[in-house]
Amino acid sequence: MSRLVLGVVTGVILVLPLLAPAYHVLLMLPFMAYAVIVLGLNLLFGYTGLVSFGHALFIGIGAYTGAVLTTHLGVRSLELMLLASAALGALIAAPVAALCVRYVKIYFGMLTLAFGMVFYTFLLKFYRLTGGDEGMQVLRPTLLGQDLGGIPKTDYLVGPYYYYSLAVLVLAGLVMWRIVHSPFGLCLRTIRDNPTKAEALGISIVRYRWSAFVISAVYAAVGGALLGPPTGNVDPTLAYWTHSGNIVFMTLLGGFANFFGPVLGAFVFIFLQDTVMAVVPYWRLIFGAILALVVIFAPTGLMGLVARRRPAEVARA
Amino acid sequence: MILRAEGVRMFYGDFCALDGVSVRVDTGEFVSIIGPNGAGKSTLINVLTGALKPSGGTVRFKERDISGIGPVRLARLGMARSFQLVQVFPDLTVVETLQAAVVSRLGRGTRVFAWLGRDSEVREGALEVAELFGLADKAHTPAKHLPQGDKKLLDVASAFALYPEIILLDEPTSGVSTRDKHAVMEILVSASKRLGIKSIIQVEHDMDIVFGYSDRIVALHQGKVLADGPPEEIRANDDVVNTVVGRKAGAFERGA
Ligand SMILES: Nc1ncnc2c1ncn2[C@@H]1O[C@H](COP(=O)(O)OP(=O)(O)O)[C@@H](O)[C@H]1O
Numbered sequence: 090m091s092r093l094v095l096g097v098v099t100g101v102i103l104v105l106p107l108l109a110p111a112y113h114v115l116l117m118l119p120f121m122a123y124a125v126i127v128l129g130l131n132l133l134f135g136y137t138g139l140v141s142f143g144h145a146l147f148i149g150i151g152a153y154t155g156a157v158l159t160t161h162l163g164v165r166s167l168e169l170m171l172l173a174s175a176a177l178g179a180l181i182a183a184p185v186a187a188l189c190v191r192y193v194k195i196y197f198g199m200l201t202l203a204f205g206m207v208f209y210t211f212l213l214k215f216y217r218l219t220g221g222d223e224g225m226q227v228l229r230p231t232l233l234g235q236d237l238g239g240i241p242k243t244d245y246l247v248g249p250y251y252y253y254s255l256a257v258l259v260l261a262g263l264v265m266w267r268i269v270h271s272p273f274g275l276c277l278r279t280i281r282d283n284p285t286k287a288e289a290l291g292i293s294i295v296r297y298r299w300s301a302f303v304i305s306a307v308y309a310a311v312g313g314a315l316l317g318p319p320t321g322n323v324d325p326t327l328a329y330w331t332h333s334g335n336i337v338f339m340t341l342l343g344g345f346a347n348f349f350g351p352v353l354g355a356f357v358f359i360f361l362q363d364t365v366m367a368v369v370p371y372w373r374l375i376f377g378a379i380l381a382l383v384v385i386f387a388p389t390g391l392m393g394l395v396a397r398r399r400p401a402e403v404a405r406a
Numbered sequence: 407m408i409l410r411a412e413g414v415r416m417f418y419g420d421f422c423a424l425d426g427v428s429v430r431v432d433t434g435e436f437v438s439i440i441g442p443n444g445a446g447k448s449t450l451i452n453v454l455t456g457a458l459k460p461s462g463g464t465v466r467f468k469e470r471d472i473s474g475i476g477p478v479r480l481a482r483l484g485m486a487r488s489f490q491l492v493q494v495f496p497d498l499t500v501v502e503t504l505q506a507a508v509v510s511r512l513g514r515g516t517r518v519f520a521w522l523g524r525d526s527e528v529r530e531g532a533l534e535v536a537e538l539f540g541l542a543d544k545a546h547t548p549a550k551h552l553p554q555g556d557k558k559l560l561d562v563a564s565a566f567a568l569y570p571e572i573i574l575l576d577e578p579t580s581g582v583s584t585r586d587k588h589a590v591m592e593i594l595v596s597a598s599k600r601l602g603i604k605s606i607i608q609v610e611h612d613m614d615i616v617f618g619y620s621d622r623i624v625a626l627h628q629g630k631v632l633a634d635g636p637p638e639e640i641r642a643n644d645d646v647v648n649t650v651v652g653r654k655a656g657a658f659e660r661g662a
């Protein structure tokens with residue numbers, strides 16, 4: 090059943106650029122980038138039980154890595170941008186995670202928030218490298234060595250870049266699927282459910298939390314790198330704490346107890362935000378209300394509502 | 407000698423919960439710790455399992471100082487425990503819980519991309535323990551949906567799945583009906599034989615069980631060892647009978 094749904098959804102996404110207006114196809118680009126980001130965030134949130142309010146830091150790392158590579162260093166290959174983002178994300182996450190995972194609950198959340206703030210300020214103040222509050226340009230990357238500079242921007246985005254993003258998302262999803270079904274993934278869930286008992290079974294909670302944090306940061310950085318090229322610009326708001334809040338919102342909205350929940354949440358968030366913003370200027374008000382409703386009436390998110398008929402599956406997801 | 411505590415003192419603030427406790431456990435022994443509520447039994451278990459660092463004294467496991475080294479390293483050294491207040495993973499099924507223990511024992515937790523469901527060694531290890539503990543027909547029930555007695559059993563079973571050399575059980579049969587307590591004890595004894603667990607230390611209130619299964623009994627009272635010896639000796643000890651065994655004395659003498 091769920092395989093069928095997944096197959097249909099993938100099919101629709103594959104043919105979408107041929108059927109849908111360019112406007113909606115373009116909206117799919119941030120969706121796919123955020124889908125990668127929240128897949129990673131949920132390893133930490135849904136599977137390890139830690140809520141980070143600072144993951145926009147790693148989105149910023151990825152986005153600015155792409156910008157610096159294309160504008161300052163003359164590197165235009167998207168593959169290199171993604172690899173460099175992943176590597177830099179891991180490099181910065183390693184010490185940040187080592188500090189944060191020693192704390193839990195609100196203290197963990199506040200520490201991640203603090204690191205996010207520090208990085209945001211860095212982006213604002215180190216004008217020469219980052220362009221300050223104006224941000225930086227991201228030049229159009231080459232895809233698999235193909236220089237696509239000659240075609241109009243929209244054609245580039247709804248064509249090659251769209252399928253490239255989709256390929257990255259599918260790959261990221263498959264890798265994450267393996268991770269959560271691995272012995273490692275099981276250890277993360279023991280820690281989420283009961284750290285005391287996990288330790289009694291010889292599972293080192295600090296080590297596993299650290300690993301989950303670093304993996305989630307790599308996902309955020311890769312997704313962040315994908316966010317830049319469609320707009321051609323990155324700015325510090327990518328690393329601002331409200332952005333961290335947005336991805337937590339997506340995860341809650343879709344449902345953190347289900348593997349695909351956060352991806353659904355990212356999709357609904359992006360398209361709803363677009364719709365609401367077109368109608369009223371104060372979309373945050375509407376979104377605040379939605380978030381409150383989700384937390385109160387559907388704590389397992391949209392996926393929880395869909396899957397309610399099969400409680401056993403939810404428990405095992 | 408596998409485990410030895412010497413002159414252990416444990417303070418909670420000003421309150422002295424353990425006041426110079428010395429105990430030892432030999433390989434192959436089944437030792438019961440008895441004592442009235444608040445005697446310090448759980449505190450002693452926590453000190454012996456490295457969960458609490460004692461304020462004074464030493465704890466040695468296989469000739470190695472383990473005071474306060476923490477549960478993770480102790481599990482690797484071959485010591486496991488279960489808790490007085492039952493500890494399970496609410497959203498994990500019985501078999502997942504046991505798989506987690508087997509994964510930990512085999513050191514496979516670092517396998518980030520391996521497919522757990524296809525690891526037959528882990529699955530069979532988990533199912534074997536589930537069967538030994540009579541939990542096989544509930545293998546796919548999430549722990550939170552188990553009745554209280556089965557939760558307790560799962561807590562114990564997952565500790566057994568680590569194949570420790572010594573296991574410390576804090577009231578393994580609490581919350582289990584008297585009739586089932588014996589069944590649980592039979593499971594513990596046969597499972598430890600089967601899995602090669604050499605020594606068992608348990609905290610237990612049911613004197614029938616204590617006298618029926620123990621090689622040696624340690625009676626604690628107000629943070630001190632009141633008596634330490636084989637069942638016959640403890641039974642003949644008036645101090646113990648008065649402070650610990652109390653009114654139940656008649657019952658166990660009849661039973662024994
Ligand atoms: N964390 C703690 N902080 C303060 N006092 C404690 C703590 N844990 C136990 N105690 C006290 O220490 C004494 C021994 O407790 P415990 O070892 O749990 O006894 P038992 O398991 O024999 O019933 C009790 O008086 C208890 O109130």
Ligand SMILES: [Mg+2]
Pocket residue numbers: 447448449490
């Ligand atoms: Mg106790």
